[in-house]
Amino acid sequence: MRKLTAKFLPGKKKAAPRKRRRTRRPDRRRTLGLFLTTMLFGVLLGFGWAWWSGWAMTARAELASWAVEKSIASGLIVRKIEIEGYAETRRKTILDALGVQAGDPILSLDPAKAQAALEALPWVQTAAVERHLPDRIRLHLTEREPLALWQSNGKLALIDVEGVVIQRGKLARFRTLPVVIGGSAPKKAQALFATLGREPELAARVATATLIGRRRWNLRLKNGVEIYLPEEGLATAWATLSEYERLEGITQHKVTVVDLRLEGRLVVRIPQIKTKPGHRPERET
Structure with a gap:
């Protein structure tokens, strides 16, 4: 009579049930807070820049005024204005457009601004403005033909x-x-x-x-x-x-x-x- 032997086979493991991930909805409060913070920072930055710009402009104007005063003390004043190349335009008209006269601080002359003013005169086609320290201004004009x-x-x-x-x-x-x-x-x-x-x-x-x-x-x-x-x-x-x-x-x-x-x-x-x-x-x- 045969001897019976029992053999146990490993059974298949059942897969563990997957946990469902909960989809997180965006935190509206957090997003809104970040937006408001960014806006507030931008506004403060804008006010800061406006204040700084105004201060910088004021400081620049004060520095320029101080430089002009010092230049007067140093003898940097207009004593001679030379004008070349004009025939139809009156000298007084040219000097009025220049905006500077004898005795004024020579550093108060803005050559670019003076050039634009001179070239706006009816007869003047081109103008060159030169500042020669310490006391001389030279103008060269070309009149229209x-x-x-x-x-x-x-x-x-x-x-x-x-x-x-x-x-x-x-x-x-x-x-x-x-x-x-x-x-x-x-x-x-x-x-x-x-x-x-x-x-x-x-x-x-x-x-x-x-x-x-x-x-x-x-x-x-x-x-x-x-x-x-x-x-x-x-x-x-x-x-x-x-x-x-x-x-x-x-x-x-x-x-x-x-x-x-x-x-x-x-x-x-x-x-x-x-x-x-x-x-x-x-x-x-």
Whole structure:
């Protein structure tokens, strides 16, 4: 009879039940407290900076005042003001803009501020301000160059080569300058007169220049003859007219208009003939 042997097999372990993690909700009170703390810190920092800035500015002003007082005691005062390059601007006007006069502390001069004030004067184009210790200030000015009179809304103004208005009144001594007409004429006048100046004899006879459609010019000579200039090829057309003028004196005859708008053509209009009303003869050259 067999002997029975009992064998015990290890049983499977049951998995331990997992603990559920509780999802934490953000602590609103803590977040709000942090936000308020940050804001309070920012406000305090802002007030601190404002106070410090005001104190710093005050201290700087007091230091500057102290330096000026010490400079006076040391003999750093203005005794001489030299001005170069002015003809149209009065000396008193320049000194008023400078803001410093003889006897003032030389350190009280702010060169950058003085330069801006001088360049704001109508005739002054550029200004250089130099402070030479212990007692000398030197100014070098460049005044604007008159180019023409600009007619706008029936009124005249003097303009320079950059199209800047120099003055609007007291223009009698500038009556010999040509007159430009048109809203954009001042800015375009320099280029026009530079081209016309290539033929100086003819250019000297120009009385007015009217900008047409911001694209081209019509000229009126001093004898009343009108010149219609082209939009393109202005220099060539002007040289052609100058050549005809030298050879034939074309604008000296009984003509009213010389039309140069068509490339390679010169059209001359003469006064209307009474026997043929409505007919305007033209001669092409």
